[in-house]
Amino acid sequence: MKRYVIIGGDAAGMSAAMQIVRRKGPGNAQITTLERGTIYSYAQCGLPYVIEGSVLHPDDLIARSIETFREEYGIDARTEHEVKNVDTQNQEVHGIDRKSDQPFTITYDKLLIASGADPILPPLPGTDAEGVHTLKTIPDLKQLRKDMHERHHLTIVGGGYVGLELAEAFKTRGFNVLLIDRNKQLAKVFDPDMAELLQEETKDQGIDVRLGKSVTELKTANSGRVSAVCMGEEQQNTDLVVFATGIKPNTSFLETTDIMLSEKGAINVNAQMQTNVKDVYAAGDCALQYHRIKEQDDYLPLGTHANKQGRIAGTNMSGEKKYFQGVVGTAIFRFLRLTAARTGLSKKEAENMGLPADSVYYKGTDIAGYFNDKKPIHIKLVYRTDNQLLLGSQVIGESGVDKRIDVLATALYHNMSIDEFENLDLSYAPPYNGVWDPMQQAARRVR
The missing domain is CATH 3.50.50.60 (FAD/NAD(P)-binding domain)
Structure with missing residues (x-):
């Protein structure tokens, strides 16, 4: 055997x-x-939603x-x-x-x-203080939830997917949230013009964001608990710190x-x-x-x-043969009123790879434009200029983002061109879509 x-x-x-x-x-x-650890087969991606309250119990x-x-x-x-x-x-x-x-x-x-x-915890003074956390496992979650009681000021270090999901979760729970990222934009896997939509949402929702800032030290009270976060000479008081600086x-x-x-x-x-x-x-x-x-x-x-x-x-x-077909870089997350998704290459990535690339931006609506409850949807398509093959997309909006990004991810998997994508037979009824899907509206603007 x-x-x-x-x-x-x-x-x-x-x-x-x-x-x-x-x-x-x-x-x-x-x-x-x-x-x-002590737990098998659990959904790590669901951890922030236990804090937020959509999931009732860690188990x-x-x-x-x-x-x-x-x-x-x-x-x-x-x-x-x-x-x-x-x-x-x-x-x-x-x-x-x-x-x-x-x-x-x-x-x-x-x-x-x-x-x-494993989560990355930068080697900074004060990271061993009480009240400093990372979030990767259910024990991490339980410790953080226990530490949340009677706290009001939270600092999140890192503005990627997890950092933004945590900012949403704690803001929903009534915390004052400070979000620090050393990059000059949130969600660096998005192009800066699309990430700006996320930045606007933080302003609208009262989240204090400091971009282009690096945490240099955590101050500790006499009790041994974290009391402030330092960004060079600037200091902000805090009750809790969560590092979401990658893995x-x-x-x-x-x-x-x-x-x-x-x-x-x-x-x-x-x-x-x-x-x-x-x-x-x-x-x-x-x-x-x-x-x-x-x-x-x-x-x-x-x-x-x-x-x-x-x-x-x-x-x-087991002795049978099966092959991994690869990925196209599809990801999605919710951030307060917005859903943000991306697949393939950003324009920045395409340019860094030396590809002949360009992009088109389109602002449409998630459903037929004559509905009162329509929501704006922002779309960026990235494509090759030499043969018009699709390279990637970023979509941000309040509704319908998941449907659009999955269609584009499927098109990328099959190496579709802008023309082929424009000709896809996508579903249409006014409560679900315009007669031209907004992704195809974006594709039509490539000429």
Whole structure:
């Protein structure tokens, strides 16, 4: 019986484990999963919405319990097992069982590394103070929720997806929110003209935003609790600080192996999720993803990619063949009254890659323009000037953004041109759309 070892008990790891169970059949594979935390298979992307109140309890984010994996599927699902190193020559995984503080060694025939990523906490004075948080796991969430009581002033460091989602969540809960980002715009994956719409929303909703500012120190009260955040000589009082300054692949335990890592520590894999080392696979936030538009590997750690890569890894580890088809860089988030989405390349990215690119901007409405309750929708299409192939899009509005970005993502996946996109047969009825979809209205302006 083959021995399958999986490092990581969340999206990629457990998607792979379930594929092995289904393809090999119950009892026909020895599957051991090693999770350094205490919770398996939970929705990390849902964490801000527990704070905001749309999700009632942290446990609602758990897709399957550990007992389910153990009792229904026969998986040896271990908790608090932290992997310290991998011996690829002898096909062994070594680590520490945190419960007993004892070392362990497990031998594998096939190994999947699905160890995810860790939040980045900058090495600044005061980050070890009480009241300073990151948000990546359910225990992080529970600690933050406990610390929220009777607090009023929150500082968020980082203006990316998570930072903006947290700003929304805490503003909804009545906090005074200060948002600091060292970049000169929010959501740097958007072009500056589109990100300006998010900046306007922060002004309308009373969120204090400081762009182009870097946090240099956190001040601490005599009690040991954070009391202020410093940006050079400027100082702002605060009750809570949450760092949303990005994540890094959890792969330091592989540094003594021959497994190829990118410059930032993500694992190189092929379309079957294989590493360069025999019988070792990788998937999820610790691995790279092939970007179909860039035609090169990229690091885009999202739950959608982790689940897909995990399924593909598990299928290939089982002996069948399945290939990861790559990503086009699609992402979406809600920010107060707005939804912001993007796919493919921004104009800035296209120019940095040296592509002959241009863009068109269009402001339309989410439904037929003669409805009283229509909402504005802002669209930017990026395309090649030499052959008019679509390169990407950014869409921001109060309604209908999700529908539009998914259509464009599908068009990008199939290498469609502006003309082909304009000719798509999209649904129309006045309560849902104009006779010309606003995305196609934008495409018509490319001439």
